[in-house]
Amino acid sequence: MSDLLAQFEFDQAVERLYRAGEAAERAGHLREAAVHFRVAADQHLGDAAVRLAQVLFALGETAEAQRWCSVAVADGFDEAAELVQADLGARQRFLEHAARIMVGAPTFDWLPSGVPSGHAEPAEVQARTRALRALDEQYGGIACYGSVLAHLAVVEPFIVVGDADMWTAVAEVHELAGWTAFDSGVPGTALPHFERALTLARQAENESLIASVLTRAGRMFLHHNAPQEALKAFQLGFVAAHNSWADRRDLADPEQAIASLTTKVGTYGAERVRARTIALTALARNHLALGEVAAASGLVESALSEAATLRSVRANDQLRWLAAEARSAGASSLVEQITARFARCG
The missing domain is CATH 1.25.40 (Serine Threonine Protein Phosphatase 5, Tetratricopeptide repeat)
Structure with missing residues (x-):
């Protein structure tokens, strides 16, 4: 009993x-x-x-x-077997949508669920987006994803009465919504935002914004081990794709990567916390690849100091990857530095 x-x-x-x-x-x-x-x-x-x-x-x-x-x-x-196909299909649909965008085909296939309320100027929308982007850079996507969605809910209805400037402004909000969704660890919700950003950017004939969105999508694909989809997104992004591939920081040539990354870190202001954290972590990885454990340790210390107030799944993943490489290299001091951060953060 x-x-x-x-x-x-x-x-x-x-x-x-x-x-x-x-x-x-x-x-x-x-x-x-x-x-x-x-x-x-x-x-x-x-x-x-x-x-x-x-x-x-x-x-x-x-x-x-x-x-x-x-x-x-x-x-x-x-029905679980269909989930696998649906996941593959979502990425494929995004890339097909992006390809149509690049050739200028009509792609406007949705309307906002709400109606415009009051009045909004594109400059006002962009000012709020810049403020949210600054929060994302300093504190990470988790800290501001909800605020970005709230901003989007207010401004998206204005695309039905707006012009190219408003389409661009709202596209930038969708781009930021997709980016912060990715950084919050929910990439499955990012693609629809990137798709709508591309659609609105095409409506506005804003080629640079199209390249920016595709680059961000490509970086998300790379992070989640989908290199073929990433390559297609980068190829469609043209010049922006080249910069994104450079940001991948391939360990095949650590010395060259160190020179490039050292210059890049110096261009980041104090407010670009996440970018500095990821770049410093990449620098540490390349020094570790050369067997320069002391240099890597100093860079890790700087990265962890930068990340003290940062809430970013992407930055944490980069640190975890470095910890795994340090463990393989027998650099126990590096492993202890990084695991201590996660022990404090829970």
């Missing part, structure tokens, strides 16, 4: 975790939702594996999502 009671209580606990996952997903807390759904999926509770896969795809964790899709199909949820 006690065994039955214990099993019942365990099942109830797993069920509560599943419900907590649903609540977290509804609230937009996808990483928290993944934690809850993962426990439920481990116990093969209902469609938990399907729900977990959906959340993981939204987080850009494609490999794990595909693994849980396989588990879900084995559990009898055949």
Whole structure:
């Protein structure tokens, strides 16, 4: 009897975790939702594996999502197989949309859900966007993603009564929404924003903005291990693509990368916290590749100091990658420096 009671209580606990996952997903807390759904999926509770896969795809964790899709199909949820195709299809649709944009084909396929309220000038929209972009640069996408979405909800309806200046202004908001979604760890929600940014930029015939959006999309693809899609986005971005490829900081030529990155770090003002953190981390990686552990350690110390108030999944990922490389190289002091940051941040 006690065994039955214990099993019942365990099942109830797993069920509560599943419900907590649903609540977290509804609230937009996808990483928290993944934690809850993962426990439920481990116990093969209902469609938990399907729900977990959906959340993981939204987080850009494609490999794990595909693994849980396989588990879900084995559990009898055949619809999970469609999630894999849907994830691949979303990237493909974006690139097809971008290709149509580049040849000037008509692509305006949506209208805002709201109607314009009051009056807005493009310059006012852009001033607010610049302020939010400055917050993103200094504190990371997590800190301002919600504010960007609130700004977008107010200004997007004005595209139906605006001209090229307003289309450009709202496109820049969509670009920032996609970028901060990516930096917040939810790349699955970034592509629709990038698509709309491209559409509005084409309406305004703003080629430089089109290149900027495609470059950001390419960098997101790279971060989430989709190099083929990244290359296509960069190719469509033309000149902006070249700069983005340079930012990849390939370790094949560390000395050249160090020279380039040292110059680049010097161009960043104090407000560009995330950019400096990522560049300093890249510098440390290249020094580590040359076996210069002391130099790498000093750069890590600077990067961690820069990142003290930064909330950025992308910057944290760069530090974790450096920690993995340091561990492989036997540079335990570097590993301890970086793991201490995450221990403090939780």
